[in-house]
Amino acid sequence: MTPTVLRSVAELRAHVADWKAAGATVGVVPTMGALHDGHLSLARRARAACERVIVTIFVNPRQFNNPADLEKYPRTEEQDAALLAQVGVDAIFAPPPEEVYPRGFATTVSVTGVSEPLEGAHRPGHFDGVATVVAKLFGMTRADRAFFGEKDWQQLMVVQRLVADLNIPIAIEGCPTVREPDGLAMSSRNIRLSAEGRARAPALCRAMQAAAAAMRGGLPVPEGLAQARSEVLAAGFDTVDYLELRTADLLLPMERLEGEGRLLAAATLDGVRLIDNIPV
Ligand SMILES: Nc1ncnc2c1ncn2[C@@H]1O[C@H](COP(=O)(O)OP(=O)(O)OP(=O)(O)O)[C@@H](O)[C@H]1O
Numbered sequence: 001m002t003p004t005v006l007r008s009v010a011e012l013r014a015h016v017a018d019w020k021a022a023g024a025t026v027g028v029v030p031t032m033g034a035l036h037d038g039h040l041s042l043a044r045r046a047r048a049a050c051e052r053v054i055v056t057i058f059v060n061p062r063q064f065n066n067p068a069d070l071e072k073y074p075r076t077e078e079q080d081a082a083l084l085a086q087v088g089v090d091a092i093f094a095p096p097p098e099e100v101y102p103r104g105f106a107t108t109v110s111v112t113g114v115s116e117p118l119e120g121a122h123r124p125g126h127f128d129g130v131a132t133v134v135a136k137l138f139g140m141t142r143a144d145r146a147f148f149g150e151k152d153w154q155q156l157m158v159v160q161r162l163v164a165d166l167n168i169p170i171a172i173e174g175c176p177t178v179r180e181p182d183g184l185a186m187s188s189r190n191i192r193l194s195a196e197g198r199a200r201a202p203a204l205c206r207a208m209q210a211a212a213a214a215m216r217g218g219l220p221v222p223e224g225l226a227q228a229r230s231e232v233l234a235a236g237f238d239t240v241d242y243l244e245l246r247t248a249d250l251l252l253p254m255e256r257l258e259g260e261g262r263l264l265a266a267a268t269l270d271g272v273r274l275i276d277n278i279p280v
Pocket residue numbers: 030031032033037038039041042147148149150151152175176177178179185186187188189190
């Protein structure tokens with residue numbers, strides 16, 4: 001089935017109104033396109049859980065703190081549509097920026113606390129952009145359920161906070177990170193790695209796995225983190241923005257392993273910034 005491509009909020013609303021009038025449950029998968037198997041796993045989850053599925057493709061300018069990153073962000077809409085047809089999604093909502101942010105747009109949704117460390121500290125304004133567009137996508141689609149990847153763990157925590165705080169009637173489902181056979185977390189930005197960079201990239205998740213195992217075995221947390229950081233740099237990464245153990249839900253610093261922890265990292269290789277996280 002070929003998904004219907006919707007460009008305007010009015011068209012989207014009309015489709016959703018018909019579906020809801022027929023009693024269908026609606027799922028939404030927000031993306032920025034350049035789809036890979038990670039995104040498709042979310043679309044499949046949505047397909048299995050909901051009667052109608054919308055995948056949104058919108059490279060949201062408000063969440064890019066770095067103009068070069070926005071400029072270079074891969075855009076592959078035709079290929080994306082073909083992949084989504086295979087999954088059998090009902091509609092693709094791919095609006096132009098002026099449809100999402102028309103003249104006079106003046107609102108920012110800002111989640112404090114959980115959005116502040118890690119990505120928030122390294123990409124100023126990023127989560128305001130994410131929270132604003134996600135709140136809008138939820139309002140525009142009126143979806144019953146939304147599907148997000150655990151690969152962007154902090155984003156998932158921010159979105160959960162957002163819907164709880166604003167009483168948005170939508171269920172948020174986190175879906176496991178899909179990895180390449182060598183362990184690298186799939187990401188649209190991976191295609192910007194050189195062949196050599198691509199070969200080195202799995203060192204990030206390997207160092208994280210090794211540190212998690214060592215800390216579970218009793219190595220003090222600061223030593224485990226320092227060890228992982230040196231391994232990542234030794235593997236040829238240029239910088240490590242952060243590599244930290246945090247509480248899984250509130251993302252508070254964790255000095256020792258007790259309760260549910262999350263090891264989260266961002267590091268740059270070949271000028272490409274990669275992120276990853278695992279439970280500890
Ligand atoms: N490897 C993955 N496994 C599971 N979900 C993923 C994966 N990669 C991305 N997602 C999820 O897909 C959704 C859309 O993400 P996005 O379009 O930013 O893709 P991306 O590959 O993360 O790109 P980026 O290069 O911006 O990190 C988010 O909910 C994200 O967490």
